[in-house]
Amino acid sequence: MSALILALDTTSREEALRIASLTADHLDAIKIGYPLVLGAGLSIAGEIAALGVPVIADFKVADIPNTNTLICDQVFAAGCSAVICHAFPGGDSLEACVASAHAHGGECFVVCEMSHPGGAEWFSGGVAERFSGMAVTAGADGIIAPATRPARVAALREIIGTKKIYSPGVGAQGAAPEDVKALVDGVIVGRAIYGAADPSAAAREYRDRCR
Ligand code: NUP
Numbered sequence: 004m005s006a007l008i009l010a011l012d013t014t015s016r017e018e019a020l021r022i023a024s025l026t027a028d029h030l031d032a033i034k035i036g037y038p039l040v041l042g043a044g045l046s047i048a049g050e051i052a053a054l055g056v057p058v059i060a061d062f063k064v065a066d067i068p069n070t071n072t073l074i075c076d077q078v079f080a081a082g083c084s085a086v087i088c089h090a091f092p093g094g095d096s097l098e099a100c101v102a103s104a105h106a107h108g109g110e111c112f113v114v115c116e117m118s119h120p121g122g123a124e125w126f127s128g129g130v131a132e133r134f135s136g137m138a139v140t141a142g143a144d145g146i147i148a149p150a151t152r153p154a155r156v157a158a159l160r161e162i163i164g165t166k167k168i169y170s171p172g173v174g175a176q177g178a179a180p181e182d183v184k185a186l187v188d189g190v191i192v193g194r195a196i197y198g199a200a201d202p203s204a205a206a207r208e209y210r211d212r213c214r
Contacts, residue, residue: 005184005213006031008059008169009206010193011051014042020050022197027054029206032084034191036061049082057084059169063114065089068099075103075111085110087147090134097141110144110167113137115159118149118172131155135162145169145188150178156186173209180212 009030013019019039027033033056039047040062052058060083064074071088078086088100090113097113104111115138116122116131126134131148138146145167148156156170167188172178174195184190192209199205 005170005180005187006189007206007210007213008032008034008189008191009196010034010036010061010171010191011197012036012038012193013197014038016043016047016050019043019047022202023051023054023056025203026196026206027056029203029210030056031189032057032059034059034061034087035083036063045077045081048078052082052084058082059085059087059112061087063087063089064100065092066096067092068095071096071099072103075100076107079103079107079109083109085112085144087112087114088143089114090137094137094141097137097143101141101143104144105142111141112145112147112167112169113141113143115146116148116152116155118151118170118176118178122149123152127155131159132162135159138166139163147171148187150180150183150187150190151176153178153182153186156183160186180209184213 048058060078101111115134116126148159150170150172169189170187171191174192196205
């Protein structure tokens with residue numbers, strides 16, 4: 004059993020709010036990122052949160068510690084409940100994200116292995132394992148790991164123990180909720196819900212399949 008997180012990657016404010024309203028009852032969280040925030044502004048985070056759904060900011064934050072702090076502080080001030088960060092800038096950069104998240108009562112998730120085909124080029128060979136270890140050391144709340152490679156999710160679970168795993172790659176990227184729902188805490192679905200003819204029905208179906 005896993006939570007269902009909608010990746011709301013539409014670029015217009017009106018379309019985002021329309022889909023969020025239609026699907027909110029079936030979701031555990033909505034993930035927003037550059038496509039929507041660059042199109043609609045960061046204030047969209049508060050507008051979505053006002054619908055009663057926690058908002059996760061997928062900015063894949065990856066800078067020096069001071070800049071990471073400034074970015075994350077903006078994310079949480081805007082009404083987000085969690086932020087997604089990269090590990091490769093180093094442990095100090097990651098710790099800055101975690102500190103900002105926890106100072107605001109929020110959560111920090113670390114990208115440990117990406118779900119697209121190219122993700123296998125860069126994150127294999129021990130890199131994802133190392134990032135997962137960094138997430139533990141930095142006190143992060145969880146990691147992002149690929150539903151498209153369930154065996155890799157299982158391997159990273161061994162490293163992070165009971166920390167959360169949110170897993171993208173379900174739907175448009177080819178994975179099914181059933182592939183990972185027993186291994187992860189949340190499944191992330193974007194196009195297969197917001198691009199469906201009936202987003203509400205699609206969200207309900209994915210929620211049922213995650214349970
Ligand atoms: O490894 C990752 N893969 C991935 O798809 C890390 C991510 N954060 N994502 C995001 O999840 C991606 O940017 C998009 O917002 C969502 C997946 O959307 P979709 O492929 O279901 O449409």
